[in-house]
Amino acid sequence: MSKKLCVIGLGYIGLPTAVMFANHGLKVHGMDVNEKAVSMIANKQLHIEENGLQERLIQAIDSGNLTVSTSPEKADVFIIAVPSPINPDKTANLEYVRSATRSIVPFVEKGNLVILESTVPPRTVEDIMIPVLKETGLELGKDLFISHSPERVIPGRVFVELVQNDRIVGGINEESSRLTVELYKTFVQGEIHVTDATTAEMVKVIENTYRDVNIAFANELAKISEKIGVNVWEAIKLANHHPRVNIHLPGPGVGGHCIAVDPWFMVELQPNLAKMIHLARTTNDSMPEYTAQKAKNILDAKGIQHPRVAAFGLAFKANIDDMRESPSMEVIHHIKERGLDLSAYDPHIKENKFEQQTQSLDEAVTHSDLIIVLTEHQSFKDLDPATFADKMRTKLVLDAKNCLNRQLWEQAGFEVFTLGDSKNN
Numbered sequence: 001m002s003k004k005l006c007v008i009g010l011g012y013i014g015l016p017t018a019v020m021f022a023n024h025g026l027k028v029h030g031m032d033v034n035e036k037a038v039s040m041i042a043n044k045q046l047h048i049e050e051n052g053l054q055e056r057l058i059q060a061i062d063s064g065n066l067t068v069s070t071s072p073e074k075a076d077v078f079i080i081a082v083p084s085p086i087n088p089d090k091t092a093n094l095e096y097v098r099s100a101t102r103s104i105v106p107f108v109e110k111g112n113l114v115i116l117e118s119t120v121p122p123r124t125v126e127d128i129m130i131p132v133l134k135e136t137g138l139e140l141g142k143d144l145f146i147s148h149s150p151e152r153v154i155p156g157r158v159f160v161e162l163v164q165n166d167r168i169v170g171g172i173n174e175e176s177s178r179l180t181v182e183l184y185k186t187f188v189q190g191e192i193h194v195t196d197a198t199t200a201e202m203v204k205v206i207e208n209t210y211r212d213v214n215i216a217f218a219n220e221l222a223k224i225s226e227k228i229g230v231n232v233w234e235a236i237k238l239a240n241h242h243p244r245v246n247i248h249l250p251g252p253g254v255g256g257h258c259i260a261v262d263p264w265f266m267v268e269l270q271p272n273l274a275k276m277i278h279l280a281r282t283t284n285d286s287m288p289e290y291t292a293q294k295a296k297n298i299l300d301a302k303g304i305q306h307p308r309v310a311a312f313g314l315a316f317k318a319n320i321d322d323m324r325e326s327p328s329m330e331v332i333h334h335i336k337e338r339g340l341d342l343s344a345y346d347p348h349i350k351e352n353k354f355e356q357q358t359q360s361l362d363e364a365v366t367h368s369d370l371i372i373v374l375t376e377h378q379s380f381k382d383l384d385p386a387t388f389a390d391k392m393r394t395k396l397v398l399d400a401k402n403c404l405n406r407q408l409w410e411q412a413g414f415e416v417f418t419l420g421d422s423k424n425n
């Protein structure tokens with residue numbers, strides 16, 4: 001296929017997508033309003049972390065198939081992958097989608113296809129993109145084709161899931177869908193399912209809401225288990241042996257800019273109906289404070305004066321460098337609010353983001369009384385606690401993700417606590 005693409009937004013989704021198309025032989029121009037990101041990408045440097053991205057970016061730029069700048073270019077297909085966050089009042093902020101759509105209007109020509117990949121509240125294509133694209137003067141659905149094809153990849157496995165996941169394509173008419181399917185067939189090996197744009201928007205929001213509600217259920221079970229003397233991790237594991245049960249895992253909260261955000265789109269659209277969805281969100285949002293209080297309870301029970309906590313894990317989930325909406329930051333806030341001293345360490349976050357963060361594990365644990373594990377990075381699972389146990393003032397660990405090898409830590413002299421078991425609540 002000899003189509004030229006213009007990808008708007010070169011973040012966690014846009015950059016891998018641009019690289020993927022470029023490495024499948026298409027000419028791709030990537031644009032982003034972030035000048036620093038653009039100049040790094042042009043120099044084959046990454047401004048985000050994703051497995052396999054570095055070598056693929058080098059290949060894409062060296063082949064001449066990928067160019068980047070801070071401005072769109074004419075193309076056959078425009079793919080929009082800009083942020084779609086929520087405002088402080090939990091309403092959808094669609095300004096990035098609106099301004100990205102506006103930015104391509106001067107470049108769009110007859111026969112072009114515009115695809116929105118960002119996750120958006122149902123009706124965004126109809127109510128926000130279409131009015132802007134009408135400014136091109138082209139007849140939509142006949143001279144200009146428009147689709148929503150939500151991205152469903154999970155960070156860390158983006159290059160696997162881009163290829164293997166099924167894709168949803170929701171065109172504003174049949175021809176828009178047909179052209180979009182044809183394009184993604186360039187690399188997608190999963191099935192491509194066609195629907196309308198609004199249903200595609202709804203499907204994507206449903207998927208992330210399902211996960212949020214399921215995690216909230218697990219978190220509620222964790223709180224109940226602590227009260228009744230059950231280990232929730234074991235109970236969930238056993239329940240999941242039932243052929244029709246699939247409960248997610250509890251933890252210190254739900255982070256990232258998707259699962260913790262998208263359910264609010266549903267609440268905003270139908271506040272009187274989205275009751276369970278709203279409760280799930282607030283249940284998950286209660287977990288950071290709950291986790292911080294659990295740490296304080298453990299320290300109080302030990303009677304430790306002026307306790308010091310070492311927080312392990314700042315990224316919102318394992319093995320990535322993304323701190324957006326990270327529950328770790330909320331846990332840290334509540335720990336500090338309770339007057340506890342704190343240090344924080346995450347080998348994936350290479351720049352210090354706040355005063356108490358350190359790049360050294362040894363520094364983080366020195367004179368600490370309690371390690372609190374907030375992210376299940378592989379590097380934490382692989383730790384040999386015997387190598388730093390003696391640096392601790394008191395050997396306590398609260399494993400909020402239940403990811404450590406308990407036996408190894410106990411052998412190193414640690415008393416191990418997890419969320420969702422009955423010790424010290």
Ligand SMILES: NC(=O)C1=CN([C@@H]2O[C@H](COP(=O)(O)OP(=O)(O)OC[C@H]3O[C@@H](n4cnc5c(N)ncnc54)[C@H](O)[C@@H]3O)[C@@H](O)[C@H]2O)C=CC1
Nearest residue numbers: 009010011012013032033034081082084099100118119151
């Ligand atoms: N990161 C993820 O795991 C997934 C994200 N999504 C969705 O994809 C969309 C993009 O997310 P990410 O790539 O993670 O965001 P991101 O923040 O990593 O990247 C977005 C990029 O868009 C740029 N940008 C903002 N406004 C722009 C404009 N008007 N013109 C050009 N560039 C602009 C930003 O500078 C940034 O580099 C969001 O709607 C998100 O919900 C969907 C599936 C997975």
Ligand SMILES: CC(=O)N[C@@H]1[C@@H](OP(=O)(O)OP(=O)(O)OC[C@H]2O[C@@H](n3ccc(=O)[nH]c3=O)[C@H](O)[C@@H]2O)O[C@H](C(=O)O)[C@@H](O)[C@@H]1O
Nearest residue numbers: 152153154207208211248249251254255256258259316317
């Ligand atoms: C339905 C689904 O699986 N959605 C995925 C999700 O990716 P994301 O990295 O945000 O999801 P995640 O692994 O559920 O993590 C979100 C948060 O939830 C927490 N989490 C996750 C699973 C679990 O059992 N318990 C739990 O507490 C994680 O620690 C993290 O803080 O959201 C992505 C997105 O939409 O951006 C989407 O593309 C991904 O496929």
